[in-house]
Amino acid sequence: MALQIYGDSISGNCLKVKWTADRLGRPYDWIETSVLKAETRTPQFLALNPAGQVPLVVLGDGRPLAQSNAIILHLAEGSDLIPADAYERARMLEWMFWEQYSHEPYVAVARFHVHYLGKAVADLDPKLVERGRGALKRLDDALAQDDFLVGGRLSLADVALVAYTRVAHEGGFDLADYPRVLAWVARVEAALGIA
Amino acid sequence: MALQIYGDSISGNCLKVKWTADRLGRPYDWIETSVLKAETRTPQFLALNPAGQVPLVVLGDGRPLAQSNAIILHLAEGSDLIPADAYERARMLEWMFWEQYSHEPYVAVARFHVHYLGKAVADLDPKLVERGRGALKRLDDALAQDDFLVGGRLSLADVALVAYTRVAHEGGFDLADYPRVLAWVARVEAALGIA
Numbered sequence: 366m367a368l369q370i371y372g373d374s375i376s377g378n379c380l381k382v383k384w385t386a387d388r389l390g391r392p393y394d395w396i397e398t399s400v401l402k403a404e405t406r407t408p409q410f411l412a413l414n415p416a417g418q419v420p421l422v423v424l425g426d427g428r429p430l431a432q433s434n435a436i437i438l439h440l441a442e443g444s445d446l447i448p449a450d451a452y453e454r455a456r457m458l459e460w461m462f463w464e465q466y467s468h469e470p471y472v473a474v475a476r477f478h479v480h481y482l483g484k485a486v487a488d489l490d491p492k493l494v495e496r497g498r499g500a501l502k503r504l505d506d507a508l509a510q511d512d513f514l515v516g517g518r519l520s521l522a523d524v525a526l527v528a529y530t531r532v533a534h535e536g537g538f539d540l541a542d543y544p545r546v547l548a549w550v551a552r553v554e555a556a557l558g559i560a
Numbered sequence: 561m562a563l564q565i566y567g568d569s570i571s572g573n574c575l576k577v578k579w580t581a582d583r584l585g586r587p588y589d590w591i592e593t594s595v596l597k598a599e600t601r602t603p604q605f606l607a608l609n610p611a612g613q614v615p616l617v618v619l620g621d622g623r624p625l626a627q628s629n630a631i632i633l634h635l636a637e638g639s640d641l642i643p644a645d646a647y648e649r650a651r652m653l654e655w656m657f658w659e660q661y662s663h664e665p666y667v668a669v670a671r672f673h674v675h676y677l678g679k680a681v682a683d684l685d686p687k688l689v690e691r692g693r694g695a696l697k698r699l700d701d702a703l704a705q706d707d708f709l710v711g712g713r714l715s716l717a718d719v720a721l722v723a724y725t726r727v728a729h730e731g732g733f734d735l736a737d738y739p740r741v742l743a744w745v746a747r748v749e750a751a752l753g754i755a
Contacts (some may be wrong), residue, residue, distance in 0.1 A: 415698055416658060426688040439650035455625050455634035462627040463611060466660045491647050503610055 368393040368440075369423040373400050375471060375481065377528030378433040379420040385437040389444055393422075401481065433528075434461045436519050445483050447523050453516040460514050460522035468504075471497035473529040473536070475536030486537030493505055494537070501533065501543045508545040510550060517557045527553040563588040563635075564618040566605070568595050570676065572723030573628040576617040579719060579752050580632040586641055588617075597675065606751060628723075629656045632716050637712040641716050648711040655709050663699075666692035670731030681732030689732070696728065698736045703740040707747060714751045722748040728751035 366507050370388065370393050372379030379472050385392050398404045405417050413423045414431045422440075425549040428438055431509045439462075441447050448454045486494075502516045506528065507514060514522040531550045533540055554560040563581065565588050581588050593599045593614050600612050609616045609626045616626045617635075625631055633656075636642050643649050646692045666688050673679040681689075682716030697719065702709060709717040726745045728735055747755040 366576055394686055415701060416662065424647070428647060430647075430654060432654040432661075434657050435653035436648055438653055439646065442646060449636065451625060451637060452619070452625075458630035459625060462629050462657070462660055465657055466627075466664075467611065468666070469661075480700040506610060 366423075366427065371396045371398045371410070371419050371421040373398055373405075373419050373455045375530065376400065376419060378413045378469070381419045381433045381524055382422065382436050382440070384559060385440050385446065385521070388446065388556070388557060389440060391440060417418075422495040425489060429436055429461045431556075434465060434525055436520070446519065446524070448487060448516050448520055450516065453520075457520050457522040461525045462520075464525045467496070467527065468500040468526065469529055471500055471532050472536060472538065475538070476529065476532055477536075479537055480532075480535040491535065496536055497533070497536065498542075500528070501538060501540070501546055504523050505545045508549050512549070519553065523549075524557070527557075532536055561618075561620050561622065563620060564591055565589070566591045566593045566608070566614050566616040566618075568593055568600075568614050571595065571614060572727065573664070575629045576719050576723045577615045577617065577631050577635070577677050579636050579754060580641065580716070583641065583752060584635060588637060596729040598633040625690055627722055628647065628695045629660060629716070632719060636716055637709075641714065641719070643711050643715055645711065648715075652710045652715045656720045659717075662691070663721065664724055665697040666695055667731060670733070671724065672752060673729075674732055675730040684732065692728070692731065692733055693737075696725070696735070696741055699744075700740045703744050709742070714748065718729065718744075718748045719752070722752075 367393060371384050371397060374397060405419055411417055413429045414464060416431055417432060419431050420436060421429060422436050423429050431441060448457060473487055475493050475497050478489060479486055511517050512518055527550055530546060563586060565577050567590060569592060599605065600614055606612055608624045609691060611626055613626060615631060616624060617631050618624050625634060643652060647679050670684055670688050670692050673684060674681055706712050708714055722745055725741060
């Protein structure tokens with residue numbers, strides 16, 4: 366059985382999984398699963414992922430796996446998307462946990478409210494905007510030295526962080542304020558063939 | 561140079577690192593760093609971790625590493641706290657990312673507001689309480705089959721999730737409502753020698 370990816374095409378978290386599978390040349394069936402239509406809350410879906418979240422993959426042997434970053438770490442094991450050096454691997458994980466805790470909850474959530482729920486940027490919670498800006502600023506600072514986040518080359522840290530950064534403008538953030546981030550987004554998109 | 565752990569003793573995220581180092585018999589210096597006193601915002605600290613968060617470790621060779629779950633994954637590499645089986649390892653990571661996205665922001669944040677900032681439980685954002693309860697319910701369901709979260713034995717998934725679950729009552733949650741969670745907390749505390 367081929368890998369099955371349950372994903373919503375508007376979700377950066379889901380696209381991370383698609384990009385990683387594509388980059389690895391791993392065949393898969395994409396099962397479009399809409400969050401807005403509550404397709405992640407059906408009894409069938411909840412049986413696969415009690416957290417009611419996409420992405421979810423069903424591996425070749427029928428076993429399910431959830432959480433975008435856990436999925437891409439599993440798919441990419443042994444590939445060049447994960448640094449061989451233990452410290453670089455740890456730094457990659459640091460960025461991936463930081464993404465889910467300090468970036469996605471602001472940058473992705475602002476985009477969801479503005480682009481998909483129709484909220485005005487001016488009506489966003491100021492804390493959300495401030496923290497989203499803080500996350501983008503931190504990325505910009507980190508990219509002062511290197512072309513990619515870890516070890517000078519593409520890794521899952523870039524895949525995880527580019528997902529919502531590249532569409533941050535849809536949440537009212539202006540990437541022109543973060544020129545190194547803007548250049549890095551183009552670089553990662555080119556490396557992933559998604560430009 | 562011994563491992564240096566910059567941590568705040570009231571933070572579950574920091575205690576994860578202490579418990580893991582203790583379990584592994586890894587010597588370290590604990591450098592108490594108070595969040596409430598803004599010791600994570602000094603220029604010296606920000607030079608080590610631009611995210612301004614504890615825990616932060618400085619490894620034996622002087623290189624810094626942040627994010628609690630990235631740190632414990634690095635420290636425990638090759639130990640029995642990380643399953644040897646690839647799928648179990650992926651499930652462990654699934655729980656660890658879920659912890660930071662869907663558990664800590666509710667269970668730990670409620671505790672911080674109530675226990676450290678003196679807010680009344682009744683004044684907590686109802687969404688925070690509802691999502692914290694949802695996270696504890698999901699844990700309770702997951703523990704219906706097994707004594708530990710992954711592979712029937714202690715792993716970093718348990719270390720990560722027990723950190724704030726064991727003090728959930730300090731945020732107004734009643735673990736008596738989640739009897740399997742209550743029994744699991746005791747089991748993990750005993751396994752870690754922190755009961």
